[in-house]
Amino acid sequence: MRKLTPDLLERYIDGDLKPKKARQVERLLSESPDHQEAYSELTQIGDLLRLMNEENLANVTFEGFKSQVEHQILSEDKLPPLVSRIGVWLTEFLDHRRVVWIPTVATITALTLALVLLPFFSIHTASETPNNGIQLYSSPSPLISRIDSVDFGDLTGTHYTIKDNQGGTVGVVWINESP
Amino acid sequence: MKGKIVTAVFTLVLLVGSITADANSATRCKVLSIEASNSKSGLDSKLSQYRTIFKKAPFSQYDSFVLKDSQYIELDIQAPTPFVLPDTIEGSLLLKQRKKGQFQLTLTITRKGQKPISIDGFATPGAPLFAAGLKSPNGVWIFGVTCERDNDIVKY
Numbered sequence: 349m350r351k352l353t354p355d356l357l358e359r360y361i362d363g364d365l366k367p368k369k370a371r372q373v374e375r376l377l378s379e380s381p382d383h384q385e386a387y388s389e390l391t392q393i394g395d396l397l398r399l400m401n402e403e404n405l406a407n408v409t410f411e412g413f414k415s416q417v418e419h420q421i422l423s424e425d426k427l428p429p430l431v432s433r434i435g436v437w438l439t440e441f442l443d444h445r446r447v448v449w450i451p452t453v454a455t456i457t458a459l460t461l462a463l464v465l466l467p468f469f470s471i472h473t474a475s476e477t478p479n480n481g482i483q484l485y486s487s488p489s490p491l492i493s494r495i496d497s498v499d500f501g502d503l504t505g506t507h508y509t510i511k512d513n514q515g516g517t518v519g520v521v522w523i524n525e526s527p
Numbered sequence: 528m529k530g531k532i533v534t535a536v537f538t539l540v541l542l543v544g545s546i547t548a549d550a551n552s553a554t555r556c557k558v559l560s561i562e563a564s565n566s567k568s569g570l571d572s573k574l575s576q577y578r579t580i581f582k583k584a585p586f587s588q589y590d591s592f593v594l595k596d597s598q599y600i601e602l603d604i605q606a607p608t609p610f611v612l613p614d615t616i617e618g619s620l621l622l623k624q625r626k627k628g629q630f631q632l633t634l635t636i637t638r639k640g641q642k643p644i645s646i647d648g649f650a651t652p653g654a655p656l657f658a659a660g661l662k663s664p665n666g667v668w669i670f671g672v673t674c675e676r677d678n679d680i681v682k683y
Contacts, residue, residue: 492629493650501642505660510586513579516654521646522585523660525638525667 352376352383354390361390491516553601554622554630556674560596560613563589563659564666573597577671585659589666602674607635612670614663615639620672630674634658650674 352373359365360373377383427433442449491514495507498521505523512518561574563581568591570578581592600608602622609619616638623631629649636658637643650656655673662668 491651491654493648493654493656495646495648495656497647499643499645501644503641503644505644508585510580510583512654514653516651518580518654518657519648519650520585520657520659521644523636523644523658525660525662 352380352386354386357383357387357390361387361394493517493519495519495521553603554625554674556600556602556620556622556630556632556672557655558596558598558600558610558612558618558620559594559655559669559671559673561669561671562593562595562663562665562667563669564591564593564663565589566591566665568593580657586669591666592669607633612636612668614661614668616661616668618670622674628652632656632672632674634670634672636661636670 356365356369356373360370365373377387491512494509494517498505498507500523503523503525505521508520508522510518510520559574561571563586570581570592571594573594574581574592577592580586581589586592595613598610600610600620602608602620604622604624607619607621609617612618616636618637619635621633621635623633625631629651631649632647634646634648634656635643636646638661644658646656646658648656650673652673652675655671657669657671659669660667
């Protein structure tokens with residue numbers, strides 16, 4: 349190494365050179381007054397830069413840093429509004445739980461329809477309204493009884509249809525039994 | 528979530544079970560044994576609901592009606608159920624079907640030593656079937672049959 353470049357000199361000052369290279373730099377510095385002068389200038393500039401950094405660091409303040417950090421943490425802990433949370437939950441449920449909610453909704457709908465339509469097909473429902481001792485039923489069919497056929501066996505007879513005062517009819521079989 | 532599903536399924540099972548139970552409920556029938564006569568004792572207070580009917584023919588030939596016996600029998604569809612009537616008479620009731628509030632019945636009455644008398648007809652709650660005319664000690668027997676489902680409310 350015959351020439352000491354500024355880059356090499358800076359690396360020497362920073363301590364970045366290997367020992368062998370550093371010894372060569374020191375030999376060149378001892379042989380040339382110009383190199384010594386350059387070395388001296390660079391070390392002075394380095395000292396000035398270090399002083400400036402130390403002054404800047406001394407002026408740094410941490411006032412308000414703690415409160416800013418606390419404010420940020422608290423703002424992150426606050427929950428979103430209830431409507432928003434329900435919306436998110438509902439969306440995720442409908443998207444990912446179709447196996448559960450589709451059959452459930454279908455079953456509930458079918459049962460609701462069945463319950464709504466049941467009264468139209470039911471036999472009758474009872475009413476507790478007294479009617480001179482005869483029960484009343486909220487039935488679509490009138491209060492009737494009737495005789496379709498009679499086998500009198502050894503005897504004879506006939507059958508009647510009697511109207512009551514409620515507008516209904518009563519079927520009566522009259523058997524003629526000899527004394 | 529799993530708990531909610533179990534609750535929903537349990538509710539559905541109860542609902543379906545109650546509907547099924549209602550569909551399979553037994554039919555309860557009441558058999559009245561009334562003696563009609565001309566003893567001038569009038570109408571038994573327990574039979575006041577039939578006052579209008581007993582004033583009409585063929586009952587109008589009698590002036591007295593006394594309730595001698597009242598019994599309930601439980602019927603299953605297509606299962607003949609025997610019962611005992613007064614004066615050595617036996618009865619049997621068959622519920623063929625329930626349809627639109629009507630009970631399709633076969634009432635069989637047998638006097639001991641005689642052929643059965645078989646009556647097919649329909650009855651609705653509040654409108655009984657009557658079979659009358661068999662001789663009683665003081666006049667004639669009137670047998671009335673009225674039915675309702677077991678879970679229905681009946682007031683007499």
